[in-house]
Amino acid sequence: MESMTGFGSSIFQGENFQIHCQAKSINHRYLEVTLRIPRRYSSLEERIRKRVLELFERGKIEIQIKIYGFPKEVKDIAFDLELARKIKFNLETLKATLNLGGEITLAEILSFREIVLLEEKEEDLESLWIELEPSLEEALAELKNSRLREGALLRGYIEKFLEELSGVAKKIEALKEKVREENLKKMKERIERNLSELSSQLDEGRFYQEVALFLDRLDFTEELDRFKVHLQEMQNLLDEKASGKRLDFLCQELYREINTLSNKAQSAEISQLAVIAKDLIEKIREQVQNVV
Structure with a gap:
């Protein structure tokens, strides 16, 4: 016999970060799953729900995942070259109009932050799952044992x-x-x-x-x-x-x-x-x- 009330938690230590996972459940007529997870793992939402459905039949289950530290860099840097050309042209025009000497430098152009573009890399789902799964599985197993007790x-x-x-x-x-x-x-x-x-x-x-x-x-x-x-x-x-x-x-x-x-x-x-x-x-x- 299994209760619908229980709690489980776990901590997984990565190379540069920690994942904390908590799983708790209370009474409910059916099985309802609520996820509170970092954006980093949002692409795994369906996989997490599927795993919960495999283990539990009834109850209102809440999964909360937090990440501490810094996983590997997942951003690319790019530049808006068209905007940079327009900035350079306008700066040269301004210097000529004001009779200012000197060349336009890269540092001057980079001071306009709009030309720097940071792009999120799309990480491989399997890599993310390998990162998240140990903590999730341990928390769900502890929740299951808690409900059985x-x-x-x-x-x-x-x-x-x-x-x-x-x-x-x-x-x-x-x-x-x-x-x-x-x-x-x-x-x-x-x-x-x-x-x-x-x-x-x-x-x-x-x-x-x-x-x-x-x-x-x-x-x-x-x-x-x-x-x-x-x-x-x-x-x-x-x-x-x-x-x-x-x-x-x-x-x-x-x-x-x-x-x-x-x-x-x-x-x-x-x-x-x-x-x-x-x-x-x-x-x-x-x-x-x-x-x-």
Whole structure:
């Protein structure tokens, strides 16, 4: 079992620079990846996302990469020759107009910074990946391990609550016959109180049919059986990958079954057990919200 919450970081030392990589994740319905990376590595964005998708299935994951120091020079120097010619021509014209002596020097022309052009070299993607990959992989591996450790803790909590829910189901099972007899007794008493008033108009066949339907409505055997099946299914899902959404769905089903069961039973004892069961289901759901 894997949690959606975790953190990982790493530092890679290059020849003249360091790369710091942090990877953290929190709960999210789907997998969402956010990248905060230097412009130097922007061309690798899709490759980074693909790697995250290979390792993770759910969660809001943020990758932050920082670079310290100076990687190898990636700029070319060029000159705007046309602009330089115009500057030289205009300077010579100005000198002639002002009757100034001397030649136009290169230093004078270079003082006009507009003629110097710095161009970024387009680096090879594989070279950039070799530079970035060690730090990224280490941070992602640490994030994965962190999520698995947290997942093991979540599993322990969920198994404990499932065991307690199973105990509640057994107590309800033990009360089933007693509750049935109590409801039958209550019904018999109500019938006896009103039988004298109804006797003149009573259709005996219809009367016993209604009694049978009433008792059937009080029978919560099916709900209890489904409740136990859901518990076993949840236990089985703990061994499967990416089971968070299905576990959350089963929590809803457990709540629905125990609620219907409690309403049918019309028993104070079972109502109290249902309250305990609902509390346990809610505790499981809190943990399940963080499961991948």
